[in-house]
Amino acid sequence: MSDTRLAVAKTYKLYIGGKFPRSESGRSYPVNDTRGRFLANVAHASRKDVRDAVVAARKAFPGWSGATAYNRGQVLFRVAEVMEGRREQFVADVRAAEGVQQRRAETLVDAAIDRWVYYAGWTDKLSAVLGAANPVAGPYFSFTVPEPTGVVGVFAPQKSSLLGLVSVLAPVLATGCTAVVVTSADRPLPAVTLAEVLATSDVPGGVVNLLTGRAEELAPWLASHADVNALDLTGVEPSARGELARTAADTVKRLVRVPDQEPDWIATPGLERLRPYLEDKTVWHPMGV
Amino acid sequence: MPQAALSGLDEARRDESSLRRFLNGLPGVDQVGVEQRAAGLATRSIKKASKLWALDTAISMVDLTTLEGADTVGTVRSLCAKARRPDPERPETPQVAAVCVYPDLVATAVEALAGTGIGVASVATAFPSGRSNLDVKLADTKLAVESGATEVDMVIDRGAFLSGRYGAVFDEITAVKQACGDAHLKVILETGELVTYDNVRKASWLALLAGADFIKTSTGKVQPAATLPVTHVMLQAVRDWYTATGELRGVKPAGGIRSAKDAIRYLVAVNEVAGEEWLTPKLFRFGASSLLNDLLLQRRTQLDGHYSGPDYVTVN
Numbered sequence: 001m002s003d004t005r006l007a008v009a010k011t012y013k014l015y016i017g018g019k020f021p022r023s024e025s026g027r028s029y030p031v032n033d034t035r036g037r038f039l040a041n042v043a044h045a046s047r048k049d050v051r052d053a054v055v056a057a058r059k060a061f062p063g064w065s066g067a068t069a070y071n072r073g074q075v076l077f078r079v080a081e082v083m084e085g086r087r088e089q090f091v092a093d094v095r096a097a098e099g100v101q102q103r104r105a106e107t108l109v110d111a112a113i114d115r116w117v118y119y120a121g122w123t124d125k126l127s128a129v130l131g132a133a134n135p136v137a138g139p140y141f142s143f144t145v146p147e148p149t150g151v152v153g154v155f156a157p158q159k160s161s162l163l164g165l166v167s168v169l170a171p172v173l174a175t176g177c178t179a180v181v182v183t184s185a186d187r188p189l190p191a192v193t194l195a196e197v198l199a200t201s202d203v204p205g206g207v208v209n210l211l212t213g214r215a216e217e218l219a220p221w222l223a224s225h226a227d228v229n230a231l232d233l234t235g236v237e238p239s240a241r242g243e244l245a246r247t248a249a250d251t252v253k254r255l256v257r258v259p260d261q262e263p264d265w266i267a268t269p270g271l272e273r274l275r276p277y278l279e280d281k282t283v284w285h286p287m288g289v
Numbered sequence: 290m291p292q293a294a295l296s297g298l299d300e301a302r303r304d305e306s307s308l309r310r311f312l313n314g315l316p317g318v319d320q321v322g323v324e325q326r327a328a329g330l331a332t333r334s335i336k337k338a339s340k341l342w343a344l345d346t347a348i349s350m351v352d353l354t355t356l357e358g359a360d361t362v363g364t365v366r367s368l369c370a371k372a373r374r375p376d377p378e379r380p381e382t383p384q385v386a387a388v389c390v391y392p393d394l395v396a397t398a399v400e401a402l403a404g405t406g407i408g409v410a411s412v413a414t415a416f417p418s419g420r421s422n423l424d425v426k427l428a429d430t431k432l433a434v435e436s437g438a439t440e441v442d443m444v445i446d447r448g449a450f451l452s453g454r455y456g457a458v459f460d461e462i463t464a465v466k467q468a469c470g471d472a473h474l475k476v477i478l479e480t481g482e483l484v485t486y487d488n489v490r491k492a493s494w495l496a497l498l499a500g501a502d503f504i505k506t507s508t509g510k511v512q513p514a515a516t517l518p519v520t521h522v523m524l525q526a527v528r529d530w531y532t533a534t535g536e537l538r539g540v541k542p543a544g545g546i547r548s549a550k551d552a553i554r555y556l557v558a559v560n561e562v563a564g565e566e567w568l569t570p571k572l573f574r575f576g577a578s579s580l581l582n583d584l585l586l587q588r589r590t591q592l593d594g595h596y597s598g599p600d601y602v603t604v605n
Contacts, residue, residue: 051596054598055595058598058599141511221596224594224595224596225595225596225598226593226595226596226597226598226600227596227597227598227599227600228598233468
């Protein structure tokens with residue numbers, strides 16, 4: 001018997017509705033590290049996978065948006081816990097995907113875990129910070145509360161495979177929205193590992209749907225989809241964003257303003273990625289004597 | 290179907306023992322075969338113009354149904370409004386075939402659908418269990434017909450059928466058929482309770498012999514409800530009935546058909562098993578409530594070129 005072990009060749013799948021299906025199209029594509037060495041095959045999502053993911057996200061929306069903010073915070077914190085347990089795997093994934101040194105990869109993974117904790121803390125503070133008791137000239141008690149807008153289509157950054165992904169995904173979940181995420185095309189493996197973390201943490205199936213594939217192929221379908229309420233075009237070429245924004249305007253989607261160049265995701269974010277996913281609901285209540 | 294069995298249709302109607310002889314003489318259903326054929330046909334791809342045609346045809350075959358204890362005059366009226374104009378933004382969308390309600394709400398539906406050509410179907414005969422005596426079942430049917438129902442959906446006595454009292458089931462169907470007068474009679478076999486495909490075939494022939502205009506799979510209150518293989522067996526029965534007698538009888542799968550994709554699979558089965566002449570609301574219906582919205586959404590997707598969402602159709 002030979003001493004050399006045959007490595008298990010991997011073909012990863014999509015993450016839709018809490019399950020790991022193959023792409024409806026049956027396609028997959030090889031993923032290499034930054035030096036061109038083969039890492040694994042991943043599913044190549046098609047427009048019908050986008051369709052299925054939106055259906056799953058819509059189905060999960062009432063449950064997730066209806067959960068208490070406290071509960072959502074607990075669930076997001078739990079994601080950080082599970083990620084912490086798989087820290088070594090994430091570091092290896094990020095090193096292979098981004099071609100960075102061990103120390104840098106550790107920094108990025110730690111920042112990604114901390115970002116979940118950061119947004120976990122925001123869930124039950126949003127209504128206090130973004131809501132208001134409005135001063136009105138009349139015998140009314142008027143107050144405004146922020147409510148999640150619905151299903152959000154997210155194109156994750158192409159370069160920052162994990163920290164960038166978490167930085168665009170976690171705020172969607174913190175507001176109570178559900179997400180359909182198209183991952184980085186050339187660096188999807190940390191996202192695949194994150195899908196495994198999400199599936200084994202407390203995030204309900206369908207709240208996050210991760211599609212590995214080409215943003216330029218899937219973006220028109222997600223932008224025109226009438227059942228998507230908001231769009232984050234971070235991972236789309238800046239030159240293509242204008243046309244997609246116009247398409248998205250047909251169904252009045254919320255559009256996240258994103259810089260042309262990918263930012264350094266290490267910096268602690270503020271409210272800018274939470275606000276676009278929230279709709280203000282204002283209630284006027286007559287005050288008796 | 291062997292010719293010998295078909296030539297004995299009149300003979301089968303003569304008395305209970307000859308009926309039993311006829312039904313027991315029906316060839317058994319090849320379970321593996323029918324399931325494989327149903328699954329094989331379900332993979333057929335229907336795209337573009339054919340898909341649009343199939344969606345419109347399916348919409349025109351829907352028996353828009355509400356059979357809830359909580360039904361009110363208001364819910365029936367709003368359902369009728371939806372039946373008349375399924376997609377208000379697209380007035381060219383075909384109307385549904387009929388609205389299906391409980392007998393006491395028939396009058397409301399008739400009034401709301403006056404002049405539209407949309408049928409009013411009513412369930413009757415102690416729906417959904419069918420557990421009552423014949424007088425009560427006939428009174429139930431009479432209430433529906435006198436209120437103006439154009440179609441009556443009756444349930445068979447599954448207890449009698451399963452214990453082999455075919456004559457009792459036969460007599461009940463003929464009695465209800467008589468009480469229906471001009472109204473079309475759909476006979477619900479409740480295939481989920483019949484257990485085997487052989488029983489489905491027997492019950493189909495029993496209902497056809499007794500004068501059913503339609504044979505319908507289920508009440509929608511029992512799981513499993515309509516399935517493709519069961520519908521295959523029933524489509525075979527109406528096709529063989531046509532070969533033997535020259536009479537066209539219809540099939541109505543009901544319950545559990547929720548997506549446009551499923552509906553199109555049924556249409557493929559109709560075309561392949563029974564034949565093209567069955568692709569009309571006169572001979573094939575879908576008993577459904579949530580199916581209509583999915584058909585409308587898919588129709589919009591085809592016409593608009595982008596995916597639509599449930600916010601764009603009326604709620605049931």
